[in-house]
Amino acid sequence: MGTIKNNFQLLWLILLIVVLVNGKSINKNNNNNKNEIINVTYDGRSLIINGERKLLFSGSIHYPRTSEEMWPIILKQSKDAGIDIIDTYIFWNIHQPNSPSEYYFDGNANITKFLDLCKEFDLYVNLRIGPYVCAEWTYGGFPIWLKEIPNIVYRDYNQQWMNEMSIWMEFVVKYLDNYFAPNGGPIILAQVENEYGWLEQEYGINGTEYAKWSIDFAKSLNIGIPWIMCQQNDIESAINTCNGYYCHDWISSHWEQFPNQPSFWTENWIGWFENWGQAKPKRPVQDILYSNARFIAYGGSLINYYMWFGGTNFGRTSGGPWIITSYDYDAPLDEFGQPNEPKFSLSSKFHQVLHAIESDLLNNQPPKSPTFLSQFIEVHQYGINLSFITNYGTSTTPKIIQWMNQTYTIQPWSVLIIYNNEILFDTSFIPPNTLFNNNTINNFKPINQNIIQSIFQISDFNLNSGGGGGDGDGNSVNSVSPIEQLLITKDTSDYCWYSTNVTTTSLSYNEKGNIFLTITEFYDYVHIFIDNEYQGSAFSPSLCQLQLNPINNSTTFQLQILSMTIGLENYASHMENYTRGILGSILIGSQNLTNNQWLMKSGLIGENIKIFNNDNTINWQTSPSSSSSSLIQKPLTWYKLNISLVGLPIDISSTVYALDMSSMNKGMIWVNGYSIGRYWLIEATQSICNQSAIENYSYIGEYDPSNYRIDCNKPSQSIYSVPIDWLFNNNYNNQYATIIIIEELNGNPNEIQLLSNKIIN
Structure with missing residues (x-):
């Protein structure tokens, strides 16, 4: 047999x-x-x-x-x-x-x-x-x-x-x-x-x-x-x-x-x-x-x-x-x-x-052409010794077939590679006691020590006297109406400020006396501020409609829109025409602000002064108690974490590190000046996941990524890779590392965890 x-x-x-x-x-x-x-x-x-x-x-x-x-x-x-x-x-x-x-x-x-x-x-x-x-x-x-x-x-x-x-x-x-x-x-x-x-x-x-x-x-x-x-x-x-x-x-x-x-x-x-x-x-x-x-x-x-x-x-x-x-x-x-x-x-x-x-x-x-042994069963033969027997059927019942005077059992959606009448390989065969989804991210553990030595903070609005929101420096551009974002930023930043001074009129209010902001077309994400006070956020392709709350119900204020890209298009025709930022009309009530004279500026102040390079001239505010009550807890806050590396494994072949950002919301991370990337704790919204299918080795039928997913109703990504050479800044004698974070909304940096996974190859 x-x-x-x-x-x-x-x-x-x-x-x-x-x-x-x-x-x-x-x-x-x-x-x-x-x-x-x-x-x-x-x-x-x-x-x-x-x-x-x-x-x-x-x-x-x-x-x-x-x-x-x-x-x-x-x-x-x-x-x-x-x-x-x-x-x-x-x-x-x-x-x-x-x-x-x-x-x-x-x-x-x-x-x-x-x-x-x-x-x-x-x-x-x-x-x-x-x-x-x-x-x-x-x-x-x-x-x-x-x-x-x-x-x-x-x-x-x-x-x-x-x-x-x-x-x-x-x-x-x-x-x-x-x-x-x-x-x-x-x-x-x-x-x-x-x-x-x-x-x-x-x-x-x-x-x-x-x-x-x-x-x-x-x-x-x-x-x-x-x-x-x-x-x-x-x-x-x-x-x-x-x-x-x-x-x-x-x-x-x-x-x-x-x-x-x-x-x-x-x-x-x-x-x-x-x-x-x-x-x-x-x-x-x-x-x-x-x-x-x-x-x-x-x-x-x-x-x-x-x-x-x-x-x-x-x-x-x-x-x-x-x-x-x-x-x-x-x-x-x-x-x-x-x-x-x-x-x-x-x-x-x-x-x-x-x-x-x-x-x-x-x-x-x-x-x-293949030799067909029965419905869904085909054979490709090479010389007298080698054959590929395929069952491309999707019935869950295995087939018993005869080939070259031998009997074989072949599972659905599988190939047997036969050499001299013996099975060299069965694509459906999984060794007993195999662990599925056995990879690094599922085996991380927090470092078993309090490695955060100190936390500092500063609002992006406080990094210079001009404030955020596009006020005041040579990088600013004035225009009657908003200019497409990539023309302003040259893609050197995700962030672009659009600011205008507003004096409300009767057209600004609805019948209940409320003010609503509408942006008819924008990409990819916006945070809305009035006089540096956060109002709300929206992301495309939804229409942005947001109630505003001017400070002390003021009828004059500065409207500040922080537009963000979240990666640029990578597959499309005519990518030279690709645009981002505010592309549609901007209204408060029925008062059209699109041609209201706008000021635009590329990047956050912290980015522009390269705060992530750990410049000691920054007047960081200390949080000595490291308690959440001492944190600014406002949008556009920079955090600086000094962490201890004493006693941490440094064998690059067997140790990997990552940051668990579950306590934060949305922003970017730098470790010792290296940009780790964007983080965002947005939840995966699919209603059906297939964890049980994976655990039960289900694989039959043509693959479609939309139907074979895990971790529904969890953040799409909460763990962020930190290469060990970046963590130690290319010097394994270093005793500490510096993490810089821009948090766009709110979060608790005290609960950020450094994770490790000791690999056994």
Whole structure:
């Protein structure tokens, strides 16, 4: 009988036999020794590296989504898990954030250091140059200064756009010249553009011309490796690739159109991103393994996990808008760079099994069509030894089938990989006593000591005599009506003040004598103040309608609207037209204030003076009792926490840290000057979560992130990653750290907790 045994010793015995038969070791890739020149070509079956066909497993790891010191930890674990290629974008707007004449490659933007480590760990690289990246990254990776170029149309056959794209790509290729495979580097594939085929029709004939120009220009750079274009089925001179949850059914049409191109899956969406106000999406590991096995059975030869390690949207890098700071993505390596089980270990075993049978796969052509054994049961056979048996039915009842004179039991929505009549891998099989959702965030514990040594506070309104709300400095702009926010802030801040002086009239009041503010269109979020006193908040796409309460019922006052972005759009056509801030009419009652002469200012005062750099000239107010009664407890308050690091573990390979911000509301965090990102304790509002489905290993049927979530009615994110090297400010002898917080509404910083998780690998 060929039924699966719940005994991994048998599985590994079979695998050892296969390895010995093929004369290969499981850890077989010796990619990048010294400065060896690597020759990379391809045909319709696979990528060919130095004359050898390769079955490749790739993992998306974005270098700026973790700290420098975590890179080797993550890359080593990836290599040990059977990953062959690291897939990363290069993010234009972190390298040239403010102007085309500046270049930034320090800290976790140091891409050459990242590539050096990839080579050191014997990992190839797929460099996705774009320059559009999507990636749930703010503005899709575009620097905001592009908007200021007259007549520019992004991603279009537009001379201004093509000029800027050419300059950037030429710089990248020159800057990274030593890292391309023909020069002994790890980069074996490069991508131009990104998922353009999904939007191309919105640009008409110009879109078609632009797609052709993009690959022609890319190839003119002569980097000596293949170019890919994902979701681009009208370009023959680049390898067209697939993105999605399932790509096996894409292969036949791909080969029909491009018979000389291999079938690559550049994004197997291994989970999904999370928005503020949403519960956490999860994707069952059995479904991922099922989709992988079907893709390979149909003839695929490269699979990239998007994401293999997701990491964190530090600073203001999350896109959306509304995407949370965590970019965990339910990836095999969780946000903190540690195994997310059982996804990590089962994916690793899958890679090892498939690497061992690589020659059986790639030295045989995929069958032109599967053999059907019964309804929903199909077989793909490679030579006489290897078969993939798939049950794509969704009935919960297993099927008993006959194949090659053997009897097998196959679960629904699963694939059996058979070698010499024995089951090498069953995508539905979960080892006994497996813990699901076993990852770092569920195992954090508070530091068992009172680490907060002191708390200081100051209102943003008190940081200079001009106050907040846009009064008084050279950064202010006057206009009859509100100006679009990005023109004011240049995206150097989430925050933009809109202020105007109001004298109420009879039109301002309703029949009950109340004053209501209406803003007909704004993005993404507003806090409303009158003479520095908080009135209320609203967020788009809802209409802002808010009752105002002027101090002492005054008929003259300053109306101050603090507009906020929460990540810029990362996926859309014509992103050059993207606007934020106050875009509609502003009324008090029926009194229209839209043309009432407005003052606009970028950023909070604390941001503009870089209060997060812990400048000792700030006149902080001390809270010696550290009790909530001594706190300002008003909107737009800065808090400074000095915390003790004495006795805390400093082993970066086994300890991770995070802040529990459950006692706060909404704002931003800095640790020792490093921007941790936005925090917001908004509750996930989905009414149905699937915790029980996850615990019961339910995975049958096509995955949809909207139907497979956990942690409803909890904050979308309350735990915020703090890289250990940032916590200790790159000096593990440091005895304290400084946390700076801007709280937009109210909260109790006394109850902020530093969490740790001692990892046992």
